[in-house]
Amino acid sequence: MPTPSASVLRQITDADVRRTVRLHLDPRHGTPYWLERDRRMGTNGLEKVQSFQNAVTLLGLTEGADQMHYEEASRRTPLENFVPRSVLGEGGALWAAQTGGTTGPAKHGTWGARYWADILEFSDEFLDLHGVPRNTNWLFVGPMGPHTTGRLVVAFAERRGGMCFSIDLDPRIVKIFGEEGMTAAYDRYVRHIWDQVEEVVRSQDIGVVFCTSRLLDMLPERLGTEPLAGVRAIVHAGTTMEPDAHRELREEVFPGVPVVGMYGTSTTGINWQKPFEAEDGHRVVYVPCRPHVALDVIDEHGAEVPYGEEGRVRVWRLTDDALVPGFLERDRARRVRPYGVAAERYPWPWLGDPYSPEFTEGRRVEGVY
Amino acid sequence: MLTTAAGTASPAVPGTGGTLDVPAYSGSRPVMSNRPGLLDDGAGRPLARLGNAGRLVQFGMAQEAEKTARVLRGIDDDAWFGLLRDAAGRLTARLDGGELGPWLRALSAATGLPLRRAERGVRTVADDLGRMEEILAAQSPDGTVSAYRTGGDDPRWSWRPAGRSVHVRVPDNFPTIGIEWMQALAARRPVLLSTSARDPFTAVLVTEALYAAGLPDNAVSLVHGDAPALRRLADQVLWPGEDVPGDLPPGKVKTYHYGRSRALVGDGVPQDAWGRLAREAFAGCGRLCTNISSLVVLGDAEEAAGQLAREFADRPVLPLDDPSASVPAFPDRAVRDALATRVEREIAAGAVDVTGAATGVPLRVDLDGVAYLRPTVLLLDAGSPLFGTELPFPFTAVAHVPRSKAVTACAGSLIVSVLGEAGGLVRALAEEPGVDKVFGGDDFDRGYDPRDPHEGYLADFLFKKKAVLPGASA
Numbered sequence: 147m148p149t150p151s152a153s154v155l156r157q158i159t160d161a162d163v164r165r166t167v168r169l170h171l172d173p174r175h176g177t178p179y180w181l182e183r184d185r186r187m188g189t190n191g192l193e194k195v196q197s198f199q200n201a202v203t204l205l206g207l208t209e210g211a212d213q214m215h216y217e218e219a220s221r222r223t224p225l226e227n228f229v230p231r232s233v234l235g236e237g238g239a240l241w242a243a244q245t246g247g248t249t250g251p252a253k254h255g256t257w258g259a260r261y262w263a264d265i266l267e268f269s270d271e272f273l274d275l276h277g278v279p280r281n282t283n284w285l286f287v288g289p290m291g292p293h294t295t296g297r298l299v300v301a302f303a304e305r306r307g308g309m310c311f312s313i314d315l316d317p318r319i320v321k322i323f324g325e326e327g328m329t330a331a332y333d334r335y336v337r338h339i340w341d342q343v344e345e346v347v348r349s350q351d352i353g354v355v356f357c358t359s360r361l362l363d364m365l366p367e368r369l370g371t372e373p374l375a376g377v378r379a380i381v382h383a384g385t386t387m388e389p390d391a392h393r394e395l396r397e398e399v400f401p402g403v404p405v406v407g408m409y410g411t412s413t414t415g416i417n418w419q420k421p422f423e424a425e426d427g428h429r430v431v432y433v434p435c436r437p438h439v440a441l442d443v444i445d446e447h448g449a450e451v452p453y454g455e456e457g458r459v460r461v462w463r464l465t466d467d468a469l470v471p472g473f474l475e476r477d478r479a480r481r482v483r484p485y486g487v488a489a490e491r492y493p494w495p496w497l498g499d500p501y502s503p504e505f506t507e508g509r510r511v512e513g514v515y
Numbered sequence: 516m517l518t519t520a521a522g523t524a525s526p527a528v529p530g531t532g533g534t535l536d537v538p539a540y541s542g543s544r545p546v547m548s549n550r551p552g553l554l555d556d557g558a559g560r561p562l563a564r565l566g567n568a569g570r571l572v573q574f575g576m577a578q579e580a581e582k583t584a585r586v587l588r589g590i591d592d593d594a595w596f597g598l599l600r601d602a603a604g605r606l607t608a609r610l611d612g613g614e615l616g617p618w619l620r621a622l623s624a625a626t627g628l629p630l631r632r633a634e635r636g637v638r639t640v641a642d643d644l645g646r647m648e649e650i651l652a653a654q655s656p657d658g659t660v661s662a663y664r665t666g667g668d669d670p671r672w673s674w675r676p677a678g679r680s681v682h683v684r685v686p687d688n689f690p691t692i693g694i695e696w697m698q699a700l701a702a703r704r705p706v707l708l709s710t711s712a713r714d715p716f717t718a719v720l721v722t723e724a725l726y727a728a729g730l731p732d733n734a735v736s737l738v739h740g741d742a743p744a745l746r747r748l749a750d751q752v753l754w755p756g757e758d759v760p761g762d763l764p765p766g767k768v769k770t771y772h773y774g775r776s777r778a779l780v781g782d783g784v785p786q787d788a789w790g791r792l793a794r795e796a797f798a799g800c801g802r803l804c805t806n807i808s809s810l811v812v813l814g815d816a817e818e819a820a821g822q823l824a825r826e827f828a829d830r831p832v833l834p835l836d837d838p839s840a841s842v843p844a845f846p847d848r849a850v851r852d853a854l855a856t857r858v859e860r861e862i863a864a865g866a867v868d869v870t871g872a873a874t875g876v877p878l879r880v881d882l883d884g885v886a887y888l889r890p891t892v893l894l895l896d897a898g899s900p901l902f903g904t905e906l907p908f909p910f911t912a913v914a915h916v917p918r919s920k921a922v923t924a925c926a927g928s929l930i931v932s933v934l935g936e937a938g939g940l941v942r943a944l945a946e947e948p949g950v951d952k953v954f955g956g957d958d959f960d961r962g963y964d965p966r967d968p969h970e971g972y973l974a975d976f977l978f979k980k981k982a983v984l985p986g987a988s989a
Contacts, residue, residue, distance in 0.1 A: 333762055363570040367577075367744045388548050390541070391571040398575050429549070499549050 153491050154268050158437040160197040166464040167195045175232035179219055180469055206472035213474055220253040229256055233467050243412040244292035246317045255413030258467030266305055268435055272418035276404045278379040281307035282353025287343055287361055290314045294412045295383055299356045311350055313342045340368040347373045359384030366399050383408040386501045389428035409500055414463045414470055415439040423486045431482050431498045439463050441497050443481035453483040477502050535621055537715050539566035541576050542733035543726040556624040557846030563621055565715050565739040573744035576736035580680040580705035583733040587703035588664050596648040599701060602728035603645030610638055622716045626687055629840035632800050636690030637717055643694045647701035653966040654974035663702050672980040678750025682707045686755040687714035688802040693721060694965055695753055695771050698973050705734050707749050709742035769976040774804030774905045776930035779921060780812045780819050781937035788934050791960045793826035800843040801909035804929055805962045808905040809912045811924050816915035817894060824869040824892040832880045832887045843908055844885045851886040854906055855879050866895035922947050932959040
């Protein structure tokens with residue numbers, strides 16, 4: 147691991163929590179949705195929440211009607227309901243993000259200018275830790291349009307001194323092809339994507355490839371390894387990356403090239419893979435990007451599972467433009483005690499081997515996303 | 516019935532010793548993965564965790580297989596076939612030692628095959644592996660196995676591999692179907708296997724025996740379930756049945772063992788023929804491509820159906836662990852019910868359930884909570900959609916067909932067995948392009964012998980005569 151400067155990430159403090167609560171539950175300038183919920187549930191969070199533990203108890207979304215209410219509101223009501231009036235009044239840029247729409251109609255969220263800047267800053271930190279080169283062009287193969295990843299990757303590339311070539315991918319139509327058994331259309335669409343990738347790779351000087359995990363799985367079989375001989379880093383997003391696939395990438399397909407995972411959602415934020423070490427056993431382990439985002443792994447009673455155990459992912463976002471108080475993701479993952487060279491730098495619970503059960507069980511298909 | 520392993524709570528099937536770990540294999544390296552697939556017995560009880568090898572791992576398998584083709588051709592014949600015999604011996608020894616009991620019980624529970632039959636099936640697979648030299652010699656252009664290494668010996672052509680690797684989809688109807696991929700391997704072609712949903716076991720047992728015997732790394736790789744990357748990357752594909760994936764170009768694929776075998780009943784059928792015919796219908800528990808699915812009767816079809824039904828009646832539905840059991844179960848009850856409905860529709864349309872009348876046993880049988888179909892002889896009209904259809908249990912449709920239409924009625928058959936005197940029909944059947952094999956006289960129940968052409972010789976797909984002048988060494 148290169149020797150980096152001090153991390154921009156840190157533990158969440160009680161002061162962080164109090165500040166976020168003051169911002170979102172301020173009776174006059176707070177966030178309409180959370181104020182309404184506070185009244186509806188009789189929480190009085192502004193006075194009672196003094197620490198993260200208080201927030202877990204008092205503000206955390208509860209599974210069932212409470213979480214469903216929040217999800218449906220984020221689908222069906224104006225996005226401004228979820229932003230503090232004070233932040234709206236400041237007039238800074240707000241990126242209107244949409245989820246992939248894999249669990250129903252898309253949900254909406256914001257990424258404010260300050261959060262965006264924070265994300266670019268800590269993303270640089272991780273890309274440097276992994277040895278992803280600067281001053282080189284990127285190729286992005288994934289969802290653009292309303293999906294945050296595309297915009298974010300363009301920003302990574304430009305901030306690090308390169309241009310970003312992009313191949314758009316519409317995960318929603320892929321989902322329709324899969325669920326409706328339109329195999330020929332699915333196959334044609336996948337071929338269309340790879341045809342475009344081939345064109346870019348043939349004509350442009352690409353140093354970093356950013357791909358969804360599923361497309362990365364197909365990359366060598368579609369392109370072979372020769373056209374990508376000049377690639378100096380691979381970044382992937384999505385959920386599932388089996389250790390055997392990770393090992394194959396690092397050792398066989400792209401030997402000596404950093405392969406970096408990014409995990410997150412369009413409405414909460416992103417988290418980066420810890421620096422690669424042999425003791426990972428090629429498992430992909432992520433560092434939650436505190437203080438902006440906290441990821442818990444919990445059991446069916448809402449309690450954190452012991453280290454090493456698998457549970458459901460619960461996400462907290464504590465930023466100016468958005469509060470997400472313990473949203474229960476569909477994903478499952480292992481709770482990991484920090485270890486290795488980055489343990490002291492990021493001394494809070496990590497997340498290992500996340501996956502989406504509905505993509506691997508039953509009839510849903512993960513497709514290319 | 517195939518899910519991921521997360522959240523398993525049901526108890527294991529008795530006798531399986533818990534849930535088996537059945538890895539995929541990237542060459543000789545077992546692959547289990549973080550979240551293996553979970554195979555259950557149809558009632559939700561787990562049988563096996565299946566290693567999951569994704570597309571990237573499949574890419575690696577295909578790359579390594581290509582490199583291994585030359586290595587396999589470099590091994591001398593004695594060492595090569597000795598290795599296969601050694602592997603066969605190892606598998607047989609594991610069976611004899613009782614070590615594979617949990618595997619066989621899981622195989623039985625997953626496929627619905629009676630336990631003893633499942634074991635015999637795996638034993639036959641081992642026997643077939645041990646006699647590959649003889650099987651391949653029958654298929655080579657000069658009758659020797661050296662042709663697979665040297666390319667044959669002719670001034671005008673050399674007999675060369677038509678590819679460096681072959682992907683084989685292995686179906687789960689009966690273990691003996693494994694002979695197809697074992698022949699490809701014995702012909703020194705690296706094989707990339709994908710197993711079917713209900714039998715991930717047999718191919719793994721053979722693969723483990725082969726590597727234990729010293730098979731060069733990457734000569735066999737194995738994935739459980741669909742393997743789209745292997746389909747794309749392998750030079751050739753062997754696909755069971757006729758439902759070939761649309762992404763496979765026609766010249767790259769050979770279908771195999773899609774069945775539909777018939778018997779033609781002429782005059783003067785010897786009395787012992789009915790018992791022998793019933794044995795053919797029950798071979799592999801009625802799930803082989805060689806099972807007699809239809810009887811084309813030139814004379815009295817009712818009499819013929821009655822004779823065959825009496826033989827069927829001697830083979831009742833028994834629990835899967837009964838040593839005498841020969842009737843398969845259906846772990847997926849919905850599959851059983853859908854098949855039963857097809858038969859019942861024909862009965863409603865006028866077909867006669869001859870075995871039902873002879874035994875009094877209903878078509879749908881439930882035994883200890885397990886779903887079966889009673890072995891069935893159905894007397895019907897030759898125009899019935901079930902006449903000529905193969906069903907996955909002992910089932911034979913019987914119809915009268917006039918002599919003038921007999922050959923047409925047999926078109927689309929893998930095997931036509933001719934019983935009794937049929938005049939010039941044997942010759943006419945042999946010349947019918949839609950009939951693959953014709954067995955008559957005392958050989959009418961020859962069934963499957965891997966030395967015979969079976970949908971042609973596999974070697975004729977795996978190899979090709981090419982003009983290579985001057986001839987280069989293999």
